[in-house]
Amino acid sequence: MYSVTFDNVRKSFGSVHALDSASFNITRGSCTAILGPNGAGKSTSINIMLGILKSDGGEVEVLGTTPHEAMAKGRVGAMIQSNSGVGVPAQIRVGELISVMRKLYPRPLSYKEVIELSALEDLEARRTDRLSGGEAQRLSFA
Structure with missing residues (x-):
């Protein structure tokens, strides 16, 4: 198929x-x-x-x-090519943003799964405006 x-x-x-x-x-x-x-x-x-x-x-x-x-039906998702940080408050931390975004989904992955899949374990406490381009893309993926 x-x-x-x-x-x-x-x-x-x-x-x-x-x-x-x-x-x-x-x-x-x-x-x-x-x-x-x-x-x-x-x-x-x-x-x-x-x-x-x-x-x-x-x-x-x-x-x-x-x-x-x-x-x-929520069966497809996409991640844009570049991330300019538009719409993400600068003062929010990576872990906080992931926690908030998980609440928007009816059956989200666990917080731990999201962090591990996106390789953000060492960045949970970092502010979103302090992320590198690649880190910001991983956050977008998360």
Whole structure:
């Protein structure tokens, strides 16, 4: 079974053809990279997979359903490429932020699991505005 099926997907923005019959499958449990030069349609493909954009044609399936349904059911998540810290109060500590964010989910992982999975064990007491770029990305992941 595939987690994602992209079959002859098309998307245009006016006269710009971002995707022209793009096809690929992502196998369940795999780690997949989408590589290409600027303007190749990478971000457009991801935005379609996340239900943020609708394709102009072709078939897109995520976890056996439409991208929008998969996202609405909380079956899919995404981490943005860069983290500017927008929306995160500078005075909050890493551990405090994780504790607050866990409360937003119906069945969150334990605090300890989140900290370990994101390799933040040594940073729980650090203020979010004192994190390096990589540490901030791990916090975003958490």
